[in-house]
Structures are given as structure tokens and as C-alpha cells.
Amino acid sequence: WTKNAKAKSFCINMLSSVYALILTMVAFVIEISPTWRSEEMWLPYSIFCVLMYTVAVAYFTYLYLFVLYPNVINTCIYFLFRKGYIMNPCKWILDEPVYNGEGAGTMYLRVGTLFFGSMGSVLWGTEILLCFFESQRHGIYVVKYALAVIFTYMQMHFIFSNSKISLKRTNIIAKFGLMHSVAVNLWTWLSICLIKSSIKHAKKEIKYAVEEAKNKTRTETYTTWSYDFTMDDFGPHDKQLRAIIKLGSNSNLLLTCLVEFSLIAAVICFIIWKNDDPNPGESPKKEKKRSFRFDCSGTSTGIFLGIIIHIISTVVIGMHGILMKSQKSMAADLLVGFTDLLMFLVTLLACFLAFFQMRKLQYRIHSHGEVIDDILLIVGLAGECVYSCAGMDLYLNGRLTKQRVSWITIPSFVLRITEVLIQTVFILFASRMRCYNYATRESHPGKQVITFLLVCNINLFIYHTFETMESNFGFPVNLPDNYSVMLSIASPIVVFYRFHSSACLAEIWKHTYSRKHHEHLIHEPVDLAEKNVIVDKL
């Protein structure tokens, strides 16, 4: 079988996936195990991190030099040829890249990746500067974080510009490299989730200590405690990120962005790995899509209704902060609960309305989006389910142990999970709809509602981001330990679900009502007059 090309490529695929699996598992164990978290093991742990990042960066460098931009190497080869060092340049010349594959196709997702990736780089960059800040850290930390910045930045550029590359040869290095990046991204994701939950844990402990101290003596101890936490003289080798302690609640935003970036990046690398073009030389070279076109008719009502929701929720975020400062956390929770209820209700109604209005459209088997959209959507849905179920579970637990819990939790979570389910079904369904007949093409049935849903989802994305930064509504303050870990894994995914469903809705908004499919379908020559109109419109 060693001479069968298909068998070879299957073997490479299998080996590389096993490699990724083992690497991910090893990395997970290293993250979680108490042995590696101990203070003495800082050097092996850092070396492990540096190795992970180095291999990934080396792989991307290879990819850029040899696959994506082969001109540099080709010029060198020609130079060497002219000098007489190489006899047969044709053997060495690298081919031009082909952009046929599937990748992060949608503009929205790519812009989101840019945003998340640059925020992630900011986190690592701050960390580098903080290494020199107080009690100088060992040089290996600087190297580690610098590699992390480079890795994030390269991956960002790769996803934004070149994710549609299709790897031509049965390329061993490419396959293993992609799987390595998947592993690194998953490892980053887990380690950040662990860091987040450990921070929450530390904060809560301090809060309780403070409250106990208050009950006993006066506020004397308060200052020392909070001082210890915020002004901690870092041990030179503790694993904690210094930026998190220094930046306070803003760092939570950065962490959420980084989690989302690594999630997207892992899925995209996986998809590129999976997509092996059987005969890449023969398929026609598609041009990179360069220009974008938006048809904004029939949207302004949707936008302005959405903005009202946005204003309300932003006001609520502000009031929540104010109420928390004035020690009225009960009222703050109630306020957030009612707003949640209102927003989920409105979005749910909008989903039903959209279903109703879009009943006249035609069904097509292929969706607009790509595989990645569906995968990410399902991941988000799973996160939402876990989140809501945990919330209801904790409410029941609170009732049993006779704690003070507000009744608004249950309807809010039930409505939330209903809304998420209906919306996911709607997105999966609507992305397979097309607008084929002339009558519906002019009236755009459902476009206003989709615009409204889009704005609402962006708004919920911002709202959930703030929610995870401050406090999670519906969850008691003193969480059990295992719930706390679960929550800090689920809550970035909840944020991500909103981001991604807005991305999918944007795709639906753009493609369902476009004329492109229509003209491709009917295949009858459009008469010259209409063509002229179109040309003039250009």
C-alpha cells in the first residue's frame, strides 16, 4: 500500500489527527494537574509553553514562505540558478497558491476575528510589558508572551487573508502543522478558562472574608485584604497572568475575546485540515473575492427598532453598575432579570414573525454559509444549553437549601433556552431559503425582521459581554466549585453564540434577497436594456 497515493494521504491524516489528540490531551493534563501548577515546576512548564508556541510559529512561517507567498523563495532560487549553484531550477520552483478551499468565508466572521485577535494580542502585549514592571521576571516569560503575540498575529492574518487556501500536495508538514495549531488553540482556550475561574474563585473568597470581617470588627481589615489582592508583589514564577490582576475587570473583556479567537481559529484550522482537494491542479482557479456589495433597501425600520432595544439595554448596564455601587445588589439583579426577560421575549417574537414572513420563499438544498458556520452555531447552542440548565439547576438547589432566590430566574432561563433553540432552527432553515420569483424580490419579505434580529443579537453580544465581566445573572454568589469551572467555560461560549448568530444573520440578510442566484438560475439572457441599467448602476 505504500505506493497508493490515497492510502498515503489517509495515513498522514490519521497520524496527524492522532498527534493532535495526544498533544491536546497532554496539554490539558499539564494545565489541570496540581503537580505542574506547583511553584517549583515553573521552568518545565514555561519551556513546554515556549515549545508549543515555537512549533506553531515555525509552521506558520513555513506556510507563508513556501505556500502562500512563494515569490520570495522563487526569486532566491532564480538568483542561485543564475549564479550557477543550482542546475535545474524547475524542480525547485514553488507553485502559486490556489484559493479553492473552504475557510472563514464570510466577511463578518473575518472582521470579528480581526477584532478578537487584536484584543488578544493586547492582552499578551500588556503581559510582556508587565514582565519588566515589578520584580523582573525570568527571560523565558518574555519569550513566551512574545511568541504568543506573534502566533496570534500570524494566525489572525492567515484567517483574514488566506483561509481559503487549499493545500496542494499530500503535504505532511502542512497537515501536522494545522493539527498542531488546533492543539495550541484548544490548549489556550482551556488555560484561559481555568485562569478565569481561578480569578473568580479568588475574588469570591476575598469578598467573603471581607463580609465576615465586617460582621466581626469594623472596616479595618478591608483595606489590607483588597490591598493584598490588587497590589500583590508577584512571585517571579507564579503562573498567573499579571495583566489580569492589574487591569481588573477590563481584563475579563480581553480574556473573553481571546477565548473566542482561539475557538474560531481552532475550528478554521480543523476545517482546512479536513478539506483535502483530490485533484487540485484541475479544478479551476477561483479568483479571490475582492469587492462586496450590500443592498440596504428595506432595513431602516429594523435598525431603528433594534436601536431602541440597544439604548434600553445600555441604560440597564449603566444602572446596574450604579446600583451595585450603592450596595443594592438585589434591585440590580431584579433589573437585569426583567431586562433579560424583555429582550428574550422580543427576540423570540421577532423569530416567529420572521418564520411567518419568510414562508413565501423558496427552499434550496445548499446553504449560503459554509460548514464552519453550522459547526460554530452548534457549539454555541451547546454552550447556551449548559449555561441555562446550570442556572435552573442552581435555582432549584437554592430553593431546597432555603436561600433567598428571586422567582424571575426560572422564566428568564426558560425563555432564554426557548429563544436560543428557535433562533438556531430559524438560522439553519433561513440560510437555505432563496428569493426566486419577481414579486418577492421587490417586496423583500422578512428583511426588516432579519435586520431587527441582527441588531438585537449584536446588542445581546455586547450585553452578555458586560454580564460576564460583572456578574452572571441568576447565579448565586457562592457557587460550588465544579459549577464555577463549568460556568467559566460556558459563559464565553454564550457570548460567542450571540456573535456567531449575528454573523449568520448577516449572511442571510445579504444573500437571501440578492439577485445573483436568480440570474444564475433562470439562465435566460437578460435583455440589453436591463444590462445597461445594471452597468450604469455600477
Added chain:
Amino acid sequence: WTKNAKAKSFCINMLSSVYALILTMVAFVIEISPTWRSEEMWLPYSIFCVLMYTVAVAYFTYLYLFVLYPNVINTCIYFLFRKGYIMNPCKWILDEPVYNGEGAGTMYLRVGTLFFGSMGSVLWGTEILLCFFESQRHGIYVVKYALAVIFTYMQMHFIFSNSKISLKRTNIIAKFGLMHSVAVNLWTWLSICLIKSSIKHAKKEIKYAVEEAKNKTRTETYTTWSYDFTMDDFGPHDKQLRAIIKLGSNSNLLLTCLVEFSLIAAVICFIIWKNDDPNPGESPKKEKKRSFRFDCSGTSTGIFLGIIIHIISTVVIGMHGILMKSQKSMAADLLVGFTDLLMFLVTLLACFLAFFQMRKLQYRIHSHGEVIDDILLIVGLAGECVYSCAGMDLYLNGRLTKQRVSWITIPSFVLRITEVLIQTVFILFASRMRCYNYATRESHPGKQVITFLLVCNINLFIYHTFETMESNFGFPVNLPDNYSVMLSIASPIVVFYRFHSSACLAEIWKHTYSRKHHEHLIHEPVDLAEKNVIVDKL
């Protein structure tokens, strides 16, 4: 002359402008004078505010019902006609609106207006809720802020959707209403600037009191002072916005947004007022532009270089916050100073490079943009000049009085003002360039640099926003009073300059390299093959 239509319209214009002038002056005097700011005058002052807003809201309601969406009224008239109450319906029927005028044409400016306007509404909305929060306020405040929300929201919708309306008849109500909105916007602008400067003043006084107290006794007094400031039991009738005290430094962001919104709105209302179509019935009815097209070729290098700058500046913002917390304000200032220097230097070099690369393009007398772009750009330029000059002036003052000032101030401000001047000249010049010949159309000379400048300006916009929230670099902490007022007027304009130059750059980016003008210019029938290609591309 009473029968001459032109004389009539001139008379109306003159009267309405005089009305706006008087109203603005009266409002300014009321804002500034100590009589009206006293505690006893709260009721007349509030009534004045309510009246201002009521008239503006009434005007916009009129505009929407009678001019923009006349269908509602027309349906009522037909209904009355069928019932027999009206004899001659044709006399009463309102015409359809015509969208020929100049207004906020560019997409970028409109989206910006949406953002600023919704942030402004958030401020007023929070204020409404806070009226019920502690020590219930008089009902008139609720009315006042509710009207402010409605006014902001209506104006936002008007600017976004309908700013290209041309008012048909020599419409007395429309003219006076527009001038009234101009006055209201200017008044909002001034009052917010005054509020900002008074807050800064109050903060500084507290800081100094705290520092003095620290020198004398221990931190005992600190808590009481800051408590007084943050937890102030509001007098029921003080003019201060409660939201500002409650929201802390976030409110500064909201205030900046509101200032920018009222500036844009005032200019747009003024332009609509000025633009009187002489014979509106005859000019062909332009369609509302509905679809947008972006040609994104040749941009990714620019974007990614810009993102590096963005990451650096965001890291610096984070580090600035950390250093300020650790009481190292000197180091924080130095860091910000060097970053300013770096960013202005890079942007300046990019401007020169763009000038150099665009030398091959063709000049055309008409700019892409509209009058409003140039006006707003010049306003921003004036703000930057005032800001930089004040900065240098205060540095010299500091040298004379032997205070500790860092030398980095002077090169930073000199570079800043050079950069701003060069960039303004470049924008005004480049918006009159076109890409006419085929060779340049393919190579897009200068597009990468323009993209880079665009990203840099957005980045500086964010950076300056944070700068005005926290502290102004280069300015001593204990400002003289008159400088403080000047600064709080100039610093939102500085932010606005960056926003608006990015808007202009986006226009240049979009239009300079588009094919539209080209095809309109040569006016030769494109052959069928090319047409087919274009149709297929659609």
C-alpha cells in the same frame, strides 16, 4: 415686493436666521450667567429647557407627518372626503417627498451619527431613571429628559434616513424649525461642555483637598471627601446631571459622544436650511441610494500594519491605567508622550507617502464628498490648533514658573499640529483626485497607504477618546480656570477631528478608485463582452 416669490423666500431665510441667532445667544447667556445657575432659579430654567425641546420635537413631528411620510395624512383626507366632510381633496393632498438635497451623504458619517446618537440617548435615559433613584426629583425633570431622548432619537432617524430631503415650498415652518434645531443643538453642545469643565474642576478641587489632607493628618479625611463626591445626596433641584456623578469616568465617554452628535446635527440642519432648491418640481427625482459596494482589493497590508499600531496604542492605554493606579503618574505621562510621538510620526510619514504615490492620479474640480465634509473638517482643524497651541502655551508657562514639565511635550505638540495640517491638506486634495487611466486603475496607487491612514485615524479616535476620559497628556494637573473651559471645549473637537478625517478617508478610499466615474466619463459604449462579465460579476 410682497408678491415676488424670491423676495419672500429671502425674507423668510433672513428672519429664521435672525431667530436662530437670537435664540442661541439667549440660550448661551442663560447657560453661562450665574443668576440662572443659582439654586432658586431651577423652575424657570427647567421650563426654558422643556420649551426648547418641545418646540424642536413638535417641529420634527410636523416634518415626519406632513413632509416625509404624507401617506398617513393623505389617507385621513381621503377618508374624510369619502364621508363628505371635505369637498375638494386635491387641494389638501400632500406631495411625496423628494430626496434631492445635500445632507449627510456618506455612509460612514451616518453610521457614526447612529453610534453617537444612541450613546447620547443612553445618557439621557440613565438620567430619567436616576430621577426616581434617590430623593425623587420634580416631575419637570423627567419631562425634560424624556423630551431630550425623543429629540435625540428623532434627529438621529432624520439624519440617518431622510437628511437628503429637499424642502419644496417656501416653507416657513420648515425653515424656522430647522433653525430652531440648530439653536437647540448648539445649546446642548455648550451646556455639555460647561458641565464637563465643571466636573473636572470639582474633581481637581477634591484631589487637592485630599492631598493637603494627606500631608496634614492621615487618610481619615480621604474617605469622607470621596464619599461626599460620589454618594452626594442630590439636592432635588441642582442643575448637575446625576448620571455623571454616578457613572464616573464612563459618563465622560457618553458626554463626548453627545457633544459630537449635537455638532454633526447642527451642521446638517444648517446645510438643509441653506440648500433651497429654486425649482424643485422640475429637477428629476433621484432615487434613494440603496445598495453599497466596496472594492476591497489592495487593502490587507494597510489593515494589518494599522492593526499593529492599534495593538501598541491599546497596550499603552492599559499600561497607563496600571501605572496611574500604582501612583507612577510621571512614568505614565512619559509613556503616553512617547506613544503620541510615535503615532503622529508614523501618520505623518504615511501622509507624505500617500502624496507621493498619488501623484499619477487625475485632478477633478468636484470633490467626492459634500459641503458638510469640508465644513466639519475645518471645524476639527480649528479645534486641534487651539488644543495644541494651548498645550504649548501651558508648557512655556510651566517652564517660567519652574514647575516640573517633561521636554517631550513640545516635540509631541509640534508633530501633532504638523500632522494635522498635512493630513487636512491631503484629505482636501485627495478628495478631488480620480483614477482615470487604465494602468492606474489596476494598480491602485496609494490605496494601501490610504487604508493604513484610515485605520490609524480610527485608532487615534479611540485613543483620544480614552485620553479625554482619563487625563490630557501634556497638560498640567492644576490648570488655570479659563484654560480648563477652553480645554473642555477643544478636546471633544479633537476627538471629532479624528472621527471625521477617518470618514473622509473612507470616502476617498471608496470613490477614488471606483470604475463608475471612469465609465461615465468616456461615454463610449462598452462592448458586450465586458458587459456580460460585469453582469456575471453581479
